[in-house]
Amino acid sequence: MPPHHIHLLPFLAVLIAALAFYAAPSLAAPPDHLSPCPQSPNCVSSQDPDPARRVEPLRFVEPPEAALARLRAVLAGMARCALVKDQPPYLRAEFRSRVFGFVDDVEFLLEADAGVIHLRSAARTGNWDLGVNRRRVERIRALFGESQAP
Secondary structure, three states, X not given: OOHHHXXXXXXXXXXXXHHHOOOOOOOOOOOOOOOOOOOOOOEEEOOOOOOOOEOOOEEOOOOHHHHHHHHXXXXXXXXXXXXXXXXXXEEEEEEEOOOOOOEEEEEEEEEHHHXXXXXXXXXXXXXXXXXXXXXXXXXXXXXXXXXXXX
């Protein structure tokens, strides 16, 4: 950075810190669906009608309480993840990016009769996530499947 732009460094530091600690939007889950994805391409959901944003829900065969316990264990083992809301059949976790600490919100809603856990993963800020949320969902799916009792 040229010396005459050095005065911008404090501003950039404050901006990055503000984005990293931006408060969670209201993600109160209605009993029958997750929060909708915004128009930006930084969100995926098993309840989104758009094929570009749609992911498959997690499937389970054990009792619902056991499926949620398995999901909690998966989340507890993931880096930079904090379970911030645990109100069955709804869970919400926050994932922080490694470098700047940006927060992504991940929601789960268990539908016992269908044997599925719907999920939604979205960047809290920005427009593009370079596929991070889709990869995270697929990682959760893989770990959830691996943790299933034989």
